[in-house]
Amino acid sequence: MSRPTEIQIDLSALKHNLQQAQRLSPNSHTVAVIKADAYGHGAVDIAKALQNDVAMFAVSSAQEAMDLRNEGIALPILLLEGCFSVNELKAAYLQGFEVVMHNHCQVGMLDSVDSSQPINVWLKVDTGMHRLGFNESDVANVFATLASNKKVNKIVLMTHLSIADETDDVFTQHQLERFSRSYDTVSEMTSQSIETSIANSAGIMGWPNSRSQWDRPGIMLYGLSPFASNQSNSLSIQPVMTLTSKIIALRTIQAGESVGYGNTWRASKESVIATIAVGYGDGYPRNAKSGTPVIVNGQRAALCGRVSMDMLSVDVTGLTDVTLGAEVELWGKNLSANEVAKWAQTIGYELVTRLPKRLPRRIVE
Ligand SMILES: *Cc1c(COP(=O)(O)O)cnc(C)c1O
Numbered sequence: 001m002s003r004p005t006e007i008q009i010d011l012s013a014l015k016h017n018l019q020q021a022q023r024l025s026p027n028s029h030t031v032a033v034i035k036a037d038a039y040g041h042g043a044v045d046i047a048k049a050l051q052n053d054v055a056m057f058a059v060s061s062a063q064e065a066m067d068l069r070n071e072g073i074a075l076p077i078l079l080l081e082g083c084f085s086v087n088e089l090k091a092a093y094l095q096g097f098e099v100v101m102h103n104h105c106q107v108g109m110l111d112s113v114d115s116s117q118p119i120n121v122w123l124k125v126d127t128g129m130h131r132l133g134f135n136e137s138d139v140a141n142v143f144a145t146l147a148s149n150k151k152v153n154k155i156v157l158m159t160h161l162s163i164a165d166e167t168d169d170v171f172t173q174h175q176l177e178r179f180s181r182s183y184d185t186v187s188e189m190t191s192q193s194i195e196t197s198i199a200n201s202a203g204i205m206g207w208p209n210s211r212s213q214w215d216r217p218g219i220m221l222y223g224l225s226p227f228a229s230n231q232s233n234s235l236s237i238q239p240v241m242t243l244t245s246k247i248i249a250l251r252t253i254q255a256g257e258s259v260g261y262g263n264t265w266r267a268s269k270e271s272v273i274a275t276i277a278v279g280y281g282d283g284y285p286r287n288a289k290s291g292t293p294v295i296v297n298g299q300r301a302a303l304c305g306r307v308s309m310d311m312l313s314v315d316v317t318g319l320t321d322v323t324l325g326a327e328v329e330l331w332g333k334n335l336s337a338n339e340v341a342k343w344a345q346t347i348g349y350e351l352v353t354r355l356p357k358r359l360p361r362r363i364v365e
Contacts, residue, residue: 005245020236032054036060080100102134161203198210
């Protein structure tokens with residue numbers, strides 16, 4: 001038997017989640033965000049599963065986009081941070097990538113390419129996140145520069161929301177108002193209608209006014225709620241990734257005995273402790289506190305003591321049918337990565353994105 005720890009990727013859950021996004025925003029084309037190896041789910045597998053149902057993909061860099069092209073993915077791919085060099089911009093022209101332009105340097109790179117086949121540019125406006133994008137006061141100038149350049153085909157106006165995951169915060173409304181001012185400005189400069197792109201998952205799910213021609217769902221495709229408070233919403237999305245392992249040791253310890261490195265957890269009564277073959281070397285967060293939920297043989301149990309590199313311990317006292325080899329779910333179908341993440345002071349996004357290569361991955365259709 002090999003080490004029983006693995007990731008399952010459920011492609012029917014993925015397709016279900018895409019349908020939910022498209023149902024909420026039926027007039028939008030989907031730009032499926034598959035940066036960072038599709039949030040750790042495997043970008044090539046995810047792209048192949050989605051390519052007939054989305055308009056394009058988005059990744060963070062030309063390298064990520066090339067990796068997809070080399071695996072035969074032919075759809076347009078948007079580079080969310082744009083090009084870092086003229087060579088990347090040349091590659092973008094050759095490969096049919098679409099590029100975000102968020103600063104003057106990227107606009108200037110157009111001088112160094114010569115092309116008969118103009119490129120699509122996503123002009124990014126900073127509406128308040130202050131991470132990437134042009135100031136509102138620069139938008140008209142930049143738009144004029146791009147619109148008069150023969151190397152540029154279509155210009156899509158885009159922005160990114162910083163707090164759409166908190167649906168009672170008015171800041172998103174301010175961002176939408178600022179964006180709409182930029183939209184009006186550039187609309188007056190051209191006879192063509194300007195396409196826009198605003199919504200991430202939280203926008204699609206929580207802010208109807210942010211839905212537009214090009215929505216950019218990421219986390220919701222993977223079945224994790226983007227909302228800070230995990231509020232219930234009418235929409236049902238299903239986790240795509242499940243991380244599982246098995247019990248590899250079981251023992252009964254007496255009251256007062258401790259478990260794990262540092263002896264940080266002590267049994268208050270006679271307790272049954274299960275050792276599971278998964279640890280921080282598998283991407284399970286080391287700072288998950290004692291008490292973090294773990295599903296053992298279909299029942300909720302609690303992590304006890306510190307997480308080791310390859311193992312962790314769970315208090316299984318009182319659970320039924322707990323034997324060596326019993327199935328354990330760390331997160332996935334029965335336990336949201338978001339819930340585990342809270343016990344480790346992080347978010348589900350981070351847990352799924354940082355899983356190491358050593359974990360075997362199994363695709364379920
Ligand atoms: C990552 C990203 C998205 C997707 O965000 P989710 O919260 O995962 O839906 C959309 N747009 C941009 C610019 C991004 O960087």
